Amino acid sequence: MAELLFDADYLERMEEEAFLQASDRMDAGCQVVGVYCAFTPKELIAAARAIPVSLCGSSENTIADAEAHLPRNLCPLIKSSYGFALTDTCPYFHEAQFVLADATCDGKKKMFELLGRIKPVHLLHLPQTADTREAFQYWLQELHKVKALLEEQTGRPITAESIREQIRLYNEFRRTAEKVFEFNRGEVPLFYGREINRITSPAGFECNIPWRIAEMRQAMDRGRKRAENSDFRRMMARKPRILLTGCPATNKKILNAIEENGGVVAAMENCGGLKALQMMVREDMDPLEALAERYLAVACPCMTPNTKRLDLIGRIIENYHIDGVVELIWQACHTYNIEAYQVREYVTNQCGRPYLQIETDYSEADSPRIKLRIDAFLELFN
Numbered sequence: 001m002a003e004l005l006f007d008a009d010y011l012e013r014m015e016e017e018a019f020l021q022a023s024d025r026m027d028a029g030c031q032v033v034g035v036y037c038a039f040t041p042k043e044l045i046a047a048a049r050a051i052p053v054s055l056c057g058s059s060e061n062t063i064a065d066a067e068a069h070l071p072r073n074l075c076p077l078i079k080s081s082y083g084f085a086l087t088d089t090c091p092y093f094h095e096a097q098f099v100l101a102d103a104t105c106d107g108k109k110k111m112f113e114l115l116g117r118i119k120p121v122h123l124l125h126l127p128q129t130a131d132t133r134e135a136f137q138y139w140l141q142e143l144h145k146v147k148a149l150l151e152e153q154t155g156r157p158i159t160a161e162s163i164r165e166q167i168r169l170y171n172e173f174r175r176t177a178e179k180v181f182e183f184n185r186g187e188v189p190l191f192y193g194r195e196i197n198r199i200t201s202p203a204g205f206e207c208n209i210p211w212r213i214a215e216m217r218q219a220m221d222r223g224r225k226r227a228e229n230s231d232f233r234r235m236m237a238r239k240p241r242i243l244l245t246g247c248p249a250t251n252k253k254i255l256n257a258i259e260e261n262g263g264v265v266a267a268m269e270n271c272g273g274l275k276a277l278q279m280m281v282r283e284d285m286d287p288l289e290a291l292a293e294r295y296l297a298v299a300c301p302c303m304t305p306n307t308k309r310l311d312l313i314g315r316i317i318e319n320y321h322i323d324g325v326v327e328l329i330w331q332a333c334h335t336y337n338i339e340a341y342q343v344r345e346y347v348t349n350q351c352g353r354p355y356l357q358i359e360t361d362y363s364e365a366d367s368p369r370i371k372l373r374i375d376a377f378l379e380l381f382n
């Protein structure tokens with residue numbers, strides 16, 4: 001396998017740089033606001049000149065501590081996130097003045113009640129459907145409350161113009177990140193999925209979006225050079241192109257396992273991947289309404305029905321010339337696990353592609369078994 005241009009150190013360097021930049025902003029009185037979900041409009045936080053930071057836990061190290069309060073039979077993402085808060089081992093959570101949390105799945109909602117004992121939590125009451133006018137109005141009211149809360153906490157008024165400015169900036173971030181993904185739409189993929197994940201990550205504190213956009217553009221320049229490397233193209237052409245869907249790929253074990261065993265994750269549909277990136281916020285209407293419209297449309301299985309996700313998967317399969325689909329289910333995530341039936345049906349019957357579902361947690365205990373299943377799946381394309 002060719003050496004990765006963007007390894008784990010690349011992302012660590014980005015995070016360290018973002019940390020330094022955020023420290024200056026914090027010293028100047030800027031607050032940090034933690035978020036856990038793709039439904040939270042970070043543009044509003046940034047419009048109050050506060051710093052958004054995503055807090056979803058990706059490591060198993062804090063899970064044993066979390067299990068002192070939470071059931072063992074719970075999604076590892078929730079346990080890991082709570083464990084970091086409980087043990088005060090996440091510098092991002094540590095710095096956050098408060099948390100904006102969305103009422104999504106049952107596990108997260110109930111965890112947030114306990115999290116509120118550690119740090120102030122404001123819960124955004126998310127409707128269960130995105131398809132009605134009433135749901136939109138309800139969600140818009142929630143965003144008005146968040147805006148008022150941010151103004152009160154930061155002491156800074158949020159104007160329509162300051163929201164518009166952040167909408168433009170975040171749209172540019174999303175457009176640029178989507179362009180990174182699009183390097184994999186051609187005859188051969190030019191980036192490994194692991195690389196895309198690192199290049200397009202907001203990298204911790206989101207305090208300097210223009211800098212992250214510039215970094216992504218530099219990364220794309222390196223990708224263009226690869227396009228001229230015939231050895232690299234030949235090697236990539238032999239690899240099955242996999243779409244990774246399902247639960248957020250916070251922990252990278254499945255992404256790594258696919259690519260370490262001969263596949264290339266040509267696209268990711270999960271939160272953090274194309275699901276959130278391909279949706280822009282409209283710039284030609286009332287900014288709060290535009291945020292409400294865009295964020296309510298996130299194709300998460302917490303919504304019912306959630307047909308937009310299937311449409312997106314179908315488009316990605318076509319546009320990225322996907323050979324097979326792997327769906328990641330974190331253990332005890334009923335939300336994704338039940339929807340997986342429809343995803344499998346759609347992928348195999350409508351799109352005519354092989355589908356593999358893997359249910360796992362953050363530990364490495366099942367890695368040999370997962371390797372065997374992924375090997376067998378990738379064999380289908382030889």
Ligand code: SF4
Pocket residue numbers: 036037038039104105247248271298300301302
């Ligand atoms: S999958 Fe749904 S609940 Fe989980 S982070 Fe994404 S939008 Fe939020």
Ligand code: SF4
Pocket residue numbers: 075076077078105106107108247248330332333334335336
């Ligand atoms: S992976 Fe599933 S159970 Fe875990 S937080 Fe997301 S929706 Fe909830």
